[in-house]
Amino acid sequence: MLTLTTFIVSFLVVFLSMPLFRGLAVKLDILDLPGRRKIHKEAVPLLGGVAIYAGFILSLLLNLKSIHLFFPILAGATVILIVGLLDDIIKLSALFRLGCQFLASLFILASGNRISFLPRSFLGDTVEIIITLVWIIGLTNAYNYLDGMDGLASGSAVINLFCFAVILYKNGQLPLGVLAVGLMGACLGFLPYNFKKEKMFLGDAGSTFLGFILAGIALAGSWASDNMVKIFIPVLILGVPIFDMVFTTIMRIKEGKIKTLLEWLQYGGKDHFHHYLVDIGLKPHGAVIFIYFVTTSLGISAFMVSNDTAIEGFFSLFQAGIIFGIIATLIVVGKRRRSGW
Secondary structure (H helix, E strand, O other), X not given: OHHHHHHHHHHHHHHHHHHHHHHHXXXXXXXXXXXXXXXXXXXXXXXXXXXXXXXXXXXXXHHOOXXXXXXXXXXXXXXXXXXXXXXXXXXXXXXXXHHHHHHHHHHHHHOOOOOOOOOOOHHHHHHHHHHXXXXXXXXXXXXXXXXXXXXXHHHHHHHHHHHHHHHHXXXXXXXXXXXXHHHHHHHHXXXXXXXXXOOOOOHHHHHHHHHHHXXXXXXXXXXXXXXXHHHHHHHHHOHHHHHHHHHHHHHHHHOOOOOOHHHXXXXXXXXXXXXXXXXXXXXXXXXXXHXXXXXXXXXXXXXXXXXXXXXXXXXXXXXXXXXXXXXXXXXXXXXXXXXXX
């Protein structure tokens, strides 16, 4: 009952308040203006992420007994949202954003949630902490990268959160499952307004917020009894934003577009997974649906391996890698043909 109530409250709060947030964004001139590196042709209000945050937090108030369990994730996510909102308004430097993302990640690390697979030692602990920081900061930015077409980031988040919630409930982790369902409802409340003529965008505030929360849920959840499988499951569920970030970064380095970490954070362009799908012939909505399909397939794979051994989990991850390898090859070949190579 709590799960259903949380979902309904978060959905309705966001869905019903969206016109208010849209009007506020227009009044305060918090708009995403069209440009060479963007696909929209007119200014679009950017407070969709703030509306999602409001509905999400209000829905969690129904579960005050357990909200303290989420505090590190919520505190860090609030920092990410504020920094993203400031970036939407005044354009912060890449170094400042990276520093704030690092500080926000420390909330999760301080709570004891981290990637754990090495024997306990100073070196092992240090390596795990570094990998955990890369995971949190990487996914925070990966979801920002993914937010390049109508419905892509928020719709993908709905699928990711649903997959997380199913496994969490199966494993008896009700409080974290409620957290996932609350955010899922908020994203669904926003989604219709991302497709309307009078639309709203998540903004950097919303996309980075979603990425941070998903990274936090992945770390906080107990996904399997096997240490390696419990790492494979979140990687499978979040495979699309991970692939997009890795593939886009490799292509940009190869083409000489970025040379440093700060350039990686600052660079923006129409060279992400979804853009390449359009380049090889798909319509924007077709590209979004294709990514939904891939995301759902990976989520099903994650559910199927949740009771498997490390070897079986590795083969599922390997299969996903082959699929992404084929997609990457098709994209590169299609790009070369269109360029006349």
